[in-house]
Amino acid sequence: MSAVPVISTLPNYQVLSSAFDQIRKFVRTTPLIRSDFLSNLIQGEVLVKAESLQITGAFKFRGALYRLLNLDKVQKEQGVTAYSSGNFAAGLAAAGQILNIPVRLVMPHDAPESKIKNARYYGAHITLCDSNTPSREEAASNMAQELAKTHGATLLHPFDDYQIIVGQASVALELQEQLHDMQNNCHHLLCPVGGGSLVAGSSLAFDKDVQVWAIEVDGYQGMNLSLKNGKRSRAPGNTLCDCDALMALEPGVANLDIILQTGVKGITVSSQKVHEAVRLAFSEMNLVLEPSGAVAIAALMEKPELFKNETVVAVGSGGNVDREKYASLLQQ
Amino acid sequence: MSAVPVISTLPNYQVLSSAFDQIRKFVRTTPLIRSDFLSNLIQGEVLVKAESLQITGAFKFRGALYRLLNLDKVQKEQGVTAYSSGNFAAGLAAAGQILNIPVRLVMPHDAPESKIKNARYYGAHITLCDSNTPSREEAASNMAQELAKTHGATLLHPFDDYQIIVGQASVALELQEQLHDMQNNCHHLLCPVGGGSLVAGSSLAFDKDVQVWAIEVDGYQGMNLSLKNGKRSRAPGNTLCDCDALMALEPGVANLDIILQTGVKGITVSSQKVHEAVRLAFSEMNLVLEPSGAVAIAALMEKPELFKNETVVAVGSGGNVDREKYASLLQQ
Structure with a gap:
């Protein structure tokens, strides 16, 4: 990314x-x-x-919610994609559920079970990434990028984002x-x-x-x-x-x-x-x-x-x- | 009592x-x-x-604090005595520390270690009671009554008290x-x-x-x-x-x-x-x-x-x- x-x-x-x-x-x-x-x-x-x-x-719920609130109308309809090791995933999923915005997430396969469950609970679509190359975070990030292209979704970065x-x-x-x-x-x-x-x-x-x-x-x-x-x-x-x-x-x-x-x-x-x-x-x-x-x-x-x-x-x-x-x- | x-x-x-x-x-x-x-x-x-x-x-801290606030001047000086299985003990000890009122407590010997430690931490004097006759609570209550007499302290009941x-x-x-x-x-x-x-x-x-x-x-x-x-x-x-x-x-x-x-x-x-x-x-x-x-x-x-x-x-x-x-x- x-x-x-x-x-x-x-x-x-x-x-x-x-x-x-x-x-x-x-x-x-x-x-x-x-x-x-x-x-x-x-x-x-x-x-x-x-x-x-x-x-x-x-705390990740706060930033995710603000980010989604500030999408434009078309972006809201087409949804968002992101990678996250877990807490941003759940925060984004919950924010998406509240605002009725589709959320697709890539998470590392070794993320804590409770975090994967949490994100899924809030209705996000989850893809697990089992690569650690070049790093656990970067592999998942690359996969999220592909996914965003496929679905015409807005790609969000879990932290490198002013909003x-x-x-x-x-x-x-x-x-x-x-x-x-x-x-x-x-x-x-x-x-x-x-x-x-x-x-x-x-x-x-x-x-x-x-x-x-x-x-x-x-x-x-x-x-x-x-x-x-x-x-x-x-x-x-x-x-x-x-x-x-x-x-x-x-x-x-x-x-x-x-x-x-x-x-x-x-x-x-x-x-x-x-x-x-x-x-x-x-x-x-x-x-x-x-x-x-x-x-x-x-x-x-x-x-x-x-x-x-x-x-x-x-x-x-x-x-x-x-x-x-x-x-x-x-x-x- | x-x-x-x-x-x-x-x-x-x-x-x-x-x-x-x-x-x-x-x-x-x-x-x-x-x-x-x-x-x-x-x-x-x-x-x-x-x-x-x-x-x-x-929650026990709330009632204990209100009870102590409403003691008269002499009672405040002479302090209070009570029995408690733990949470009232810590609440009363903390309230006593804040209001500078001496607190003597009787606790069952088998109360959770963390509860005994908690009460002691707040500066209360703790006596452990190892009798279960007629019941764990009543044995401790009787001991608290004796202690109150000895020290001229006000005996408090952990719950049967309007204040x-x-x-x-x-x-x-x-x-x-x-x-x-x-x-x-x-x-x-x-x-x-x-x-x-x-x-x-x-x-x-x-x-x-x-x-x-x-x-x-x-x-x-x-x-x-x-x-x-x-x-x-x-x-x-x-x-x-x-x-x-x-x-x-x-x-x-x-x-x-x-x-x-x-x-x-x-x-x-x-x-x-x-x-x-x-x-x-x-x-x-x-x-x-x-x-x-x-x-x-x-x-x-x-x-x-x-x-x-x-x-x-x-x-x-x-x-x-x-x-x-x-x-x-x-x-x-």
């Missing part, structure tokens, strides 16, 4: 706010849960924004409203990063008083490498990893362009710390987070010294994990 | 509303999560009120606000019942348009038997059961008095259906519910025909369950 053209003027607050207004009636306001353990750890205040409780169990980024920014706008109601503010926002739509959208929403962080997992730290190199860089992707939603090897072009301009910083965490974070979310907060959804909490556990005495919001970005897998994570 | 005197005039809506106003700034607004599966099952609309995400992981009932009613008042915001209303509210503070408070909050239901588990259906007999009746309590928060054998005197006047109905569910409900809450809604917290969902799964075409809210009353136990429930 060809990269999106980089636009010279970034979407401003008014654009983000108007997008949030358009999708507000469809999305669930997700709770902010305080973690006493993490607050004590940093001697500050830690809140978890539980997007695992969003419709379809992940999707603008839709995901609603997480940050909703958070701002919640913090305002609590007469609170935050100094840091930690976002899990696959291709970077959540972190890019969030960084557009906050001004320089709030440091936004891109959190990735070892082996799949394409965004962190790109931040370091100041240009799009590729992660090795050669390690076993159960953060199935974070396996994009490179950030989106639009996503990287935004976060280079907004001053996002990065942290890479180990798989082991991610597992500890999954257990902490369960034991302390009664929150189900999938491993991908727990990396922001893992970053706080791995580098508490970076956040000493500050107020931090960690996005728990998704909670779609198979039962057996989750049970085994709890038992470690 | 002697029963509370029954009062002739039930707390009115103004009393409930004023109580909610007093505790509002301390409690978390818990989300309402739609279940597509259960909605399809009853061909209606099912929402789960996730009190498992309340501070301390259960606690009024505090728990805030679940229903918050729900009413949420339904109003969603331009929705409900026909049925399903409440898990141990001693009956949540169901009694909730039934005070709703008028006759909403049917409130008391949901219990086989073997511990004291409230259902009492409703049937029109007088306080005792459940056998002789079956193995992992609904550790619902093991009171008899409803509270005040609680039963209220629900007989407000027209609450009852359903008893099997342990097996409760386990299925725990798994459904996980798989579909990413919600961690302890078995006791899942009985209202189990009732919908067991008797969907009672709710056909209606809008139902099921309270997911708590989510405090040990990791190993939860993993084994997921693997069944």
Whole structure:
């Protein structure tokens, strides 16, 4: 799939706010849960924004919905095609069902069963892709491209898309409203990063008083490498990893362009710390987070010294994990 | 512990509303999560009120906080004593910590480790009771009574107390606000019942348009038997059961008095259906519910025909369950 053209003027607050207004009636306001353990750890205040409780169990529903709302009439009739490792798939399928727009999806054959089931449940047509060449994500992307041609459907990219980024920014706008109601503010926002739509959208929403962080997992730290190199860089992707939603090897072009301009910083965490974070979310907060959804909490556990005495919001970005897998994570 | 005197005039809506106003700034607004599966099952609309995400992981914090706020100055200084199988313990401990009131608790020795740890974490002094005679609850209650005498502390009952009932009613008042915001209303509210503070408070909050239901588990259906007999009746309590928060054998005197006047109905569910409900809450809604917290969902799964075409809210009353136990429930 060809990269999106980089636009010279970034979407401003008014654009983000108007997008949030358009999708507000469809999305669930997700709770902010305080973690006493993490607050004590940093001697500050830690809140978890539980997007695992969003419709379809992940924030991806927000961007998908906004993207579909902005198709033209003919595009809406002919439907959309996309590839996704799972959470974007379910989000797009649910958004398509609400708006009555046909959705065709390509998913990796080894995506978690619950994610495939979830997307199918919302009435999308699913094709499984069993190739890992050149990578699991890229093989599925190529297949989606073919499918779009065949059906005259609009091909969507799961993250490298300004409208999707603008839709995901609603997480940050909703958070701002919640913090305002609590007469609170935050100094840091930690976002899990696959291709970077959540972190890019969030960084557009906050001004320089709030440091936004891109959190990735070892082996799949394409965004962190790109931040370091100041240009799009590729992660090795050669390690076993159960953060199935974070396996994009490179950030989106639009996503990287935004976060280079907004001053996002990065942290890479180990798989082991991610597992500890999954257990902490369960034991302390009664929150189900999938491993991908727990990396922001893992970053706080791995580098508490970076956040000493500050107020931090960690996005728990998704909670779609198979039962057996989750049970085994709890038992470690 | 002697029963509370029954009062002739039930707390009115103004009393409930004023109580909610007093505790509002301390409690978390818990989300309402739609279940597509259960909605399809009853061909209606099912929402789960996730009190498992309340501070301390259960609704019990609400009533405990309101009760403590209404102690007089000397009582506040001398502190309180109570027995609890776990969730009231943690709720009371957290409320005591916030209001700087000493809390001494008696808990059954076989309460879930996470519940004991939770109460201790909030700074309460814990005594474990290893007697089951005449019942696990009553042995602990007797020990709490002794402790209160020794320390000149105020003895609190975990549920048979008008102020606690009024505090728990805030679940229903918050729900009413949420339904109003969603331009929705409900026909049925399903409440898990141990001693009956949540169901009694909730039934005070709703008028006759909403049917409130008391949901219990086989073997511990004291409230259902009492409703049937029109007088306080005792459940056998002789079956193995992992609904550790619902093991009171008899409803509270005040609680039963209220629900007989407000027209609450009852359903008893099997342990097996409760386990299925725990798994459904996980798989579909990413919600961690302890078995006791899942009985209202189990009732919908067991008797969907009672709710056909209606809008139902099921309270997911708590989510405090040990990791190993939860993993084994997921693997069944």
